[in-house]
Amino acid sequence: MKPPFKRLFLSLLVLAHAAGCNLLDTSDAEGTRGRGARAFDPYASSASGAISLTLLSFKGCAILPNGSPVTKGNLALPEYPATCHDLTAGYPLSPDRAEPTARMTVTAGELYFLREFSVMDAVSGEHTDYTDRRKAAAWASRVSDFKDLDWSGLTIGQDDWRQMDLGAFRRETFYENAAWMLSTDDTLTLDVLDADGNVRVSQTYLRTDFLSESSSAGRTRVSFTVGSIARPTFPGDPVAVPAYEGEDINYTSAVKVSFANSTNPFKSFAMPALNGEGVIRVTWSLLPKKPFLFPVTFVPKRELPSTCFELGADGLPTDVPTTCGFGLTQKLQLARPQNGNYHQPGESVDFVVSLQDGDGHALHPRDSMPSYADYMYSGTSNGLAYFNSYMLVNWRDSSTSESGFKVVGPLQDLKVVNGAHTPPYFAYPEASEPAYYVHPAAPFRPGGADHRPPTRYSVKLPENAKPGTYAILLKGHRDFMGERLSRMDPFFFQVGQTQPTTYPGRIGNCQVCHNGANSLSNVHHGVSVDHVETCKTCHHDESVGHVSDFMHKIHMNSRKYAQNKGDCTLCHLTRESTLRPSLIACAGCHPGTHGDEYKDLEFEPLSSPTSIYGNCANACHVTTPPAEHVLPAR
Known part of the structure; x- marks a missing residue:
């Protein structure tokens, strides 16, 4: 008889052959257990x-992801508000409420799992004493929709100052340590009800079950925000001065509970095979008497309209209509360089963008994308989402905005x-934001909301472009039948030579924790772990978050980072x-470093050598790194 280990080995070989894959291949490639989720991707x-x-x-x-409130339709839901706030109506949020008209649709009979549950209450202009941070906390714990939570232990946390524009700052005071924030055994029970309440x-x-829940990741937060203020004249300055003459200071108090990125997508459920109205009810065990209601319209798959397009042999959309599916796939076609092999400095890079669902159907015609009005007002963008400034500032969520592209390299x-402001490499645009398909100001210009963005773009390389591999980064967002997705995909081309070049390789190993359901391609912007070094090409100033700041904050404040x-x-x-120590890099892990000794540096202009981006090693930390840090070997 063969030894047990030999029998097991032979059995694995037979199984591998029968399955058509190599079960013994443990190479650390994207999609394997070590890195991504391609073997079983619940977000595919x-x-x-x-x-x-x-x-x-x-x-x-x-609300829909674009901020529009959802109507209860003909449902008998006395506990559901008759009037709602429209988060896209302006900022600061107006106290006006109106009868909602938007509808949330889901596909009847489809298998779903809960990826994100985010609920919020906020008031603007009610707590206007700049020096009094107790009133916002009292509102949150005694008046807000979340007053019945256990607020014992609540403390005032960090003051986060952020430069939002030239001379304009935002101060956000966070509240921490309430019992409900520290809970680990609470649950969310999701029930799907028919129109009769069954x-x-x-x-x-x-x-x-959810990966992301901390304020550092833009999730659960209780805070008092003062916006559009000028720099204080000294640390602890009790007087708030408007950043711009004639403009008001904005005051907002908010409670947001947000659990996102399911770590257990196997907890799925079949959306009932119904037609018409119904309700998704979520009961949080910490608020058992106040369930959250989400009126929905069940649409059978056979009744979905044919608003997408078939693809032609060239991979671009045809005029043949077809039914849209779930998902978001970003494709790009590059024009051949003039010499047929690689682009030369000074040459233009021409490309065509094609946005598709996961089934290979085009979400837009060949030559144009849906307009902002199609996305925001009529719901006819096939789920494609554009930059939404009011949703960004009112909902404090950037994961459904900034659709566009950026060209960087080498x-x-x-x-x-x-x-x-200008990176030491080629970047188009040079600013931190991408080139939006719909510019943020376009919806406010005459006819701008109805303009249909093109699918063809051209970017001129500088005359002194360095040789190497360049990337076109496509960033996209889609909201379709209850599914909300973000994707960031790189497409590469050569400049000055045919030999490829690679990323600097200074940071990595994200796959140690971000694998399987929680691979980086499934969280926030949806960029693969192989391209994590592209994060720095957008996140290089405070207005969008500096990469060395928020990456440290997210992981240092995560209960899941073990x-x-x-x-x-x-x-x-x-x-x-x-x-390269700096105040912004070190403060991500060590808030309050040096107390207020260098507080004024937070308000220095971005390019000042003594700003929070300045190299502290040039001044003090020049001899040895901090002893409590374990650094890579020399």
Whole structure:
């Protein structure tokens, strides 16, 4: 008889051959257990086992991802508000409410799982004493929709100052340590009800089933925000001065509870095979008497309209209509360079963007994308979402905005930008934001909301463009039948040579924690772990978050980050990448470093050598790195 280990080995070989894959191949490639989720990707829309579902609510009213409040239609829901706030009506949020008209649709019979549950209450202009941070806390714990939570232990946390524009700042005071914030055993029970109020399906999720919940990741937060103020004249300055003459200071108090990115997508449920109206009810165990209601319209798949387009042999849309599916796939076709091999400095890079669903159907015609009005007002964009400034500032969520592109390179020169508006590599646009398909100001210009963005673009390379591999980064967002997705995909081309070049390789190893359902391609912007070094090409100033600040904050404040938080070697692959201390880089892990001694540097202009981006090693930290940090070897 063969030894047991030999029998097991032979059995694995037979199984591998029968399955048509190599079960013994443990190489660390994208999609394997070590890195991504390609073997089973629960966020692959119709190609996966279930569709991810996002549920959003503001002041008791369900909202669509574009901020429009959802009507209860003909349902008898006395507990659902008759009037709601429209988050896209302006900022600061107006106290006016109106009868909602938007509808949230889901596909009847489809298998879903809860990916995100985000609910919020906020008031603007009610707490206007700049120095009194107690009133906002009292409102949150005694008046807000979340007053029945356990607020014991609440403390005033960090003051986060952020420069939003030239001379204009935002101060956000966070509140921390309430019992409900620290809870780990609470649950969310999701029930799907028919029009008569009968429960047709039910599923229960643990709070620990969700990866993202902290304010550092833009999720659960209780805060008092003062916006559009000038720099204080000294630390602790009790007087707030408007940043711009004639403009008012904005005051907002908010409570937001947000659990996102399910770590257990196997907890799926079949949307009932109904037609017409119904309700998704979510009961949070910490608020058992106040369930959150999300009126929905069930649409059978056979009744979905044919508003997408078939693709032609060239991979571009035809005029043949077809039914849209779930998902978002971004494709790009590059025109051949003039010499047929690579682009030369000074040459234009021409390309065509094609946005598709996960089934290979075009979401727009060949030569144009839907207008802003199609997305925002009529719901006829096939789910494509554009930059939404009011949703960004009112809902405090950037994951459904900034659809567009950016061209950067060469890859080997991509580095963190500290204290400069112009990066030390080619970037179009140079600013942190991408080139939007719909410019943020377009909806407010005459006819701008009806303009249909083109699909063809041209970017001129500089005359002194360095040789190497360049990238066109496409950033897209889609909201379709309850599914909300973000994607960021790179497409590469050569400049000055045929030999490819690669990223600097200064940071990485994200796959140690971000694998399977929680691979980076499934969280926030949806960029693959292989291209994590592209994050720095947008996140290089405070207005959008500096990469060295928020990356440290997210992981240092996460209860799920179980690694030694002083071990820099997990993410930093080179010693050089750890040896540029600055106030913004260090404060991500060490808020309040040096107290108020260098507080004034927060308000220095971006390009000032003594700003928060300045290199502290040039002044003091020049001899040895902090002893409590574990750094890569020399």
